[in-house]
């Protein structure tokens with residue numbers, strides 16, 4: 001029996017006036033997969049995440065998004081989140097004055113779930129739970145961001161540059177925690193990240209965007225060995 005895909009995008013296109021930022025992008029992610037989405041500045045990565053998450057809907061956007069086989073293309077961002085598609089942004093969403101526990105509780109209440117303690121434990125945040133977010137390290141704040149996206153126990157997480165601003169050690173620790181979570185929760189992750197060490201250490205497959213279109217898709221070894229990708233992106237990005 002064919003496996004039901006966790007997230008499927010068919011023919012995603014996004015136009016801004018006469019400019020096409022994303023053209024006919026299709027991809028299929030299986031359950032528990034961590035997929036990297038890479039490409040140079042302006043390649044269309046954020047636009048792709050916007051169309052998937054429902055942030056960019058209506059005029060200018062077309063294509064189909066399926067979540068576990070269900071067509072969610074007509075749902076707005078909030079309804080998609082409710083259906084199990086969560087997104088975490090590069091810009092931190094946390095309130096500096098609140099304790100870590102309080103803001104995870106607020107996010108849990110909004111998502112109508114009661115798993116604050118579980119999520120704090122999973123993300124190694126229990127030792128910081130009673131501290132104000134402003135008083136913890138930037139690396140820990142990024143984990144609070146992740147916690148806020150994970151409270152509803154989503155099926156799919158869209159992750160925008162989670163390692164931005166982290167030290168190399170913090171980035172790799174975050175990457176391994178993500179891989180561990182995806183495995184235990186059967187969580188599917190689509191991750192946009194400029195840190196190729198993070199991408200190549202946790203992604204089974206990588207999709208490369210270039211000028212709004214898919215340039216390549218494959219395993220980390222295939223992507224690293226693809227001369228078009230090296231020319232368009234990796235030659236400069238891997239630095």
Ligand SMILES: Nc1ncnc2c1ncn2[C@@H]1O[C@H](COP(=O)(O)OP(=O)(O)OP(=O)(O)O)[C@@H](O)[C@H]1O
Nearest residue numbers: 016019020021039040041042043044045046047048
């Ligand atoms: N609101 C908008 N109006 C017009 N053009 C836009 C808009 N948003 C994005 N674009 C254009 O669409 C293209 C894709 O942008 P996008 O932000 O998706 O790229 P990206 O791959 O995420 O880049 P980066 O790595 O710099 O974040 C760019 O040429 C950008 O200038």
